[in-house]
Amino acid sequence: MEQGIVSPREGQQFDVCLAKASRYCSDRDRCEKEIRRKLNEWHCPVLIHDQIIGRLKLEGFLDELRYAKNYCRGKFRMNGWGRVKIMASLLQNGISKSMIHEAFGEIDDDGYQASLKDILEKKWKVTGGQGIVRRNKTAVHAISKGYEASLVYVMLNQIIRQ
Secondary structure: OOOOOOOHHHHHHHHHHHHHHHHHHHHOOOOHHHHHHHHHHOOOOHHHHHHHHHHHHHOOOOOHHHHHHHHHHHHHHHHOOOHHHHHHHHHHOOOOHHHHHHHHHHOOHHHHHHHHHHHHHHHHHHOOOOHHHHHHHHHHHHHHOOOOHHHHHHHHHHHHHO
16 A cells, blocks of 8 residues: 555544544643553554654644643652652653753742752651761652752751751
């Protein structure tokens, strides 16, 4: 078959796969990687994946910047993740660094620092040990949540001095 000519069967598959993908995207924001994974699970022909993705973008079902912004907001507010962990997760989902940096605008710097301070203070209170051991356990906890190590140690030193 010539390229660009779609058989009736392929046209039906396209319509079915597009309808499924549209419903899947209307549930919540999705990234392109999630859509491609679902299209494979639904056994949609690989030849029509790009067409479906293009149509979803055209119709507003798929917008990776909107996805990245919502992801940043949600992971920061609901899970208490820091920028490092959010960035790693978004990169894994195929989101570009420029979009990620634009999406980080959704996280207020004052709120970010207040969240880190709260995490550090809570962990400091419940952590046992003395001196450097207690300090490192507290710092590792915040770093594992995705906060920048340099910021963690600066803020932790402020908390310890209080």
